[in-house]
Amino acid sequence: AQSVTQLDSQVPVFEEAPVELRCNYSSSVSVYLFWYVQYPNQGLQLLLKYLSGSTLVESINGFEAEFNKSQTSFHLRKPSVHISDTAEYFCAVSDPGGYQKVTFGTGTKLQVIP
């Protein structure tokens, strides 16, 4: 069975500072990995995903995540955050092929402080 662990429920960070949101997963098979973002009272939006190939994936708004198979991690990073990055971030995992059930982590609330 798949599982996802997001150890940090809340991460406060000052504007223009770097941030890392941690995600670890467990799965007995190869995986797809995702980061979704949720702004208050809205649905989830896909931020970035790892399917195969390069282990470093990037989003259009400056976030990046690196798939580390040996550490079973997929941490999300941004070198300089903005107020507009304040949101909740969910890490998710699914296995390729067939019905790709997606398992979500419990979320990390990123609070950017002016």
Added chain:
Amino acid sequence: DGGITQSPKYLFRKEGQNVTLSCEQNLNHDAMYWYRQDPGQGLRLIYYSQIVNDFQKGDIAEGYSVSREKKESFPLTVTSAQKNPTAFYLCASSIWGQETQYFGPGTRLLVL
């Protein structure tokens, strides 16, 4: 614009009442999903549907029912058997077999 719509945005349920949440998509996606979101618990799968007239239970289906009479519609009924229905409900869709799910804006259900 292509996307997923959910209505209403807020819904109030009285004790013993069944309520239905609407989910419509015009993305021509085969698969649709319902999730429940509670604070600190992430998203949990209630039901999913791969194709019209077919649906499967997810991890927390008790107290809920669905139908899939049309490709674009996947309504969720919260029945009186669901004793703790207060939550944020999210509908999603995808092309079956593809990895990315697209989410609607959600419906917040509150109990009076």
